[in-house]
Amino acid sequence: MGSIGEALAHAERLAAARPDLALLQIDEILRAAPGMPQALLIKGRAQRLSGKIEAARETLSGLMADQPRSAATALELGLVHYLMGDAAAATAAFQNATRLKPDMAEGWTALADVLRLAGDEAGADRAYLAGVRASAGDPVLMEAALALSDNRLDVAERMLRDRLKERPTDVAAIRMLAELAGRLGRYRDAASLLERAIELAPGFIAARHNYALVLHRLSRGEEALAVLDPLLAADPANPSYRNLKAAILSGIGDFEQAIAIYRDVLEAYPNQPKVWMSLGHMLKTLGRQDESIAAYRRAIALQPGLGEAWWSLANLKTIRFTDEDVAAMCAALDAPDLDGEDRFHLEFALGKAEEDAGHAEASFAHYVEGNRGRRAVIDYDAAGLTRAVARNEALYTADFFAEREGWGCPARDPIFVVSLPRSGSTLIEQILSSHSEVEGTSELPDIAALVAETGPGKVADLDREAVRALGDAYLDRTRVQRKTGRPLFIDKMPNNWAFTGFIRLILPNATIIDARRHPLGCCLSNFKQHFARGQTFTYDLADIGHYYRDYVRWMAHLDRVQPGKVHRVFYERMVEDQEAETRALLAAVGLPFEEACLRFHETERAVRTASSEQVRRPIFRDGMEQWKQFDRWLGPLKDALGPVLDAYPEVPA
Structure with missing residues (x-):
């Protein structure tokens, strides 16, 4: 059986790329093991993929009669009926497949497609959403999600694109690919993908939330609110929706309303350091410096290693860190599990602290480390x-x-x-x-x-x-x-x-x-x-x-x-x-x-x-010549500037 098992696996791999060769191999297997169900299923799939639709229907109908509880066979038979234009038979087959195997994401997606074609938008939406839920156990999407989590974006992108070549309407894969595009800063691509996911599955709430976020990133604030507000109406206490609304409002200049939302969220969830930090950003924007400092300090008290909060204090430009602050930042830097983003934020903040203290060499060393960490995760081509x-x-x-x-x-x-x-x-x-x-x-x-x-x-x-x-x-x-x-x-x-x-x-x-x-x-x-x-x-x-x-x-x-x-x-x-x-x-x-x-x-x-x-x-004149204390380390900058430096304020010939 081992050799037949290997031959079956090889035939299954061939079916997608070379169905004609898969059929030759399956015929050999069936001569050795007549009526083998797995071989007949692969034969039906290969016949479908090679365009032999009537032969595929005959093979799969016979197999279905012998194996009435095979969800995989029902799915394949449904795909054949779909290709033959028999929507009713395809719908029945896909419904049978999902009844036999409720966690079959591909079956739900296929059912959604045929229902959508028939004009049953509500039924299609329900089927797509069932497919999303089923995708939680899909090994391909689970592996793609793990790659996303590990920041192996090239691996995740390849897997998701391959999946969508095979299943173009897999809304779970579409949403994951949109998330990947967003991480790469390709927000227009992300928006297009999410628009497609929502078109296919209007009730896909996670995709709508993602879409509102992407529209915010694209500075399309009014459109983002139009997407987000119905979600908030249905779930008004949802802190993620409320935080996003505050961010969108700040993006279109409604800072007071954004502050009010952040304060409401913090009343219900007072131990959220990043929300305190966001509140600090809004208060800083409006010039309410004492309140912004207090918000940043609260964030740090809740999460001492939150580098962005430390940098936000430094970025006020008017605050001087105490010795206790510097010690706390250094302690946070020594934490073995410190996130890379927290690390370079802390380096920038320590650079400011050491500069204010008159320690130019230590300051520049921190700036160098902060920039090195940030540059390592940036794709920039001068x-x-x-x-x-x-x-x-x-x-x-x-x-x-x-x-x-x-x-x-x-x-x-x-x-x-x-x-x-x-x-x-x-x-x-x-x-x-x-x-x-x-x-x-x-x-x-x-x-x-x-x-x-x-x-x-x-x-x-x-x-x-x-x-x-x-x-x-x-x-x-x-x-x-x-x-x-x-x-x-x-x-x-x-x-x-x-x-x-x-x-x-x-x-x-x-x-x-x-x-x-x-x-x-x-x-x-x-x-x-x-x-x-x-x-x-x-x-x-x-x-x-x-x-x-x-x-x-x-x-x-x-x-x-x-x-x-x-x-x-x-x-x-x-x-x-x-x-x-x-x-x-x-x-x-x-x-x-x-x-x-x-x-x-x-x-x-x-x-x-x-x-x-x-x-x-x-x-004030203070900042005009601050660069001079760092002059001895600026060789690469001077070389890159070339004649522009010596000619300033004129332009070199």
């Missing part, structure tokens, strides 16, 4: 950005803009502040937001999203109508962020520098402000900063230097092909002569001077960036 800049230079020429004169949306509402992070852009935003005609919003992702949706390589093919539509779409997408009715608003996404050619095309009357700071001060400040999301270039000194160099190169190109269309603010000049620089800034935006812009630190508004507490104080 050369890819250089190539993208070269492509933009070839596309956005003087002739390109001359040929499209008068195109785009004529609105002058947006003021784009572009730069590297930590360049003084939040200061510029705060100054402008202190003007009666300007609203500060946030770092909005909409320009990058429109570029991605358009396809960078297709911009040259857009006609006048399409270009105008893109400008209108930007204004539509950002309207949710505008709360005051002021005529102008600020989009302070720093990375938009790379898309300023696109901005000039679709919004030719928008203002572009380039915030620039000394390369060593700016780049080192980025190296010392851990960003919650994005800014993947900041975790290696050479990467940062190359990024700054590409930024200068591109903005110089834009100056040549669109002279006078970008107003540049040098941080050092703003510090030295605030009033003159502020007047020039307002003139560039087309606004009259207002004294409130000089008292920007008195303006009460939400500030979401790392400089939130710094811009709530008058301009």
Whole structure:
């Protein structure tokens, strides 16, 4: 029997890839063991897969008569009836298969498919959900889930894609693949997958929750609320739904309502350190620093190794850690089971603590370790950005803009502040937001999203109508962020520098402000900063230097092909002569001077960036030369910057 068993296993493997060869092997087995049920089942499957549908029906019908309690045979027979167009017989066979084996996920999925085809949406939904429940015991999905848990994403992706080639409507596999896409930052892919899962199984609550989360990640806050609110209506006490709603509300600027939700959750679940930390983030955004510190401290008391909470305290920039704090962070670092993310957050926080104490060498060592840990889990290609800049230079020429004169949306509402992070852009935003005609919003992702949706390589093919539509779409997408009715608003996404050619095309009357700071001060400040999301270039000194160099190169190109269309603010000049620089800034935006812009630190508004507490104080000189204490370790940065460093504030020839 051993040799027949091996032959059967081989035939089963062949059935999917080479059903013709499987049939030859099965015929040999049946000559040796006539009527063997397992061999007949494989024969029926191979006949179906090789297109011999009538022969498959005959084989499987006979086997079903002899083996009436075989769920696998019922499933195969149902698939044959389905291919023959006999929906009623297929439905009966699939129902029989799932009755015989209720944990057969493939049977439930097949039943759902045929019910959906027949227009029975409710029945299909129930069957898909039964398939999801059955998938808990599916060995392939269990192995894929284990790979996801172990962060072996390549293995999980291969398994899930193979499963979906075989079973395209397996909603459990679709949802898992969406989770994987989300982990890789491929949120648009995740959204598409979850839309498909919900289309197949409208009652798949876990997929709807995931979909709301992905929409939030895509900054589609109003859509996310539309998905989440029905879940909350059905389960109003669910803490996961409530936490997600608070995060979505904060993303669209409804901070007070977000704080209220977090407080309600914490009243019911007071020992949740990450919820305390989220509350701290909201309070910090609104300038309620003492309350935010208390929330972060509560999170740390509940989980002393929660590195992000320690970093959140450090990231206030205005707090100094005590010796007891430093000892507690060092103790947390020594814990053998410390999570990698907690570890690099703690390293960044200790870097700040040692810097404040005047221990430059110890401080830089911690920053290096924090960056090393973060860089190890990031996929960033510095050369890819250089190539993208070269492509933009070839596309956005003087002739390109001359040929499209008068195109785009004529609105002058947006003021784009572009730069590297930590360049003084939040200061510029705060100054402008202190003007009666300007609203500060946030770092909005909409320009990058429109570029991605358009396809960078297709911009040259857009006609006048399409270009105008893109400008209108930007204004539509950002309207949710505008709360005051002021005529102008600020989009302070720093990375938009790379898309300023696109901005000039679709919004030719928008203002572009380039915030620039000394390369060593700016780049080192980025190296010392851990960003919650994005800014993947900041975790290696050479990467940062190359990024700054590409930024200068591109903005110089834009100056040549669109002279006078970008107003540049040098941080050092703003510090030295605030009033003159502020007047020039307002003139560039087309606004009259207002004294409130000089008292920007008195303006009460939400500030979401790392400089939130710094811009709530008058301009200070302290940060201008902080980089000098670390100068001896900045060789890789200086090498990467090349001539840009020596030429600053000018641009090298």
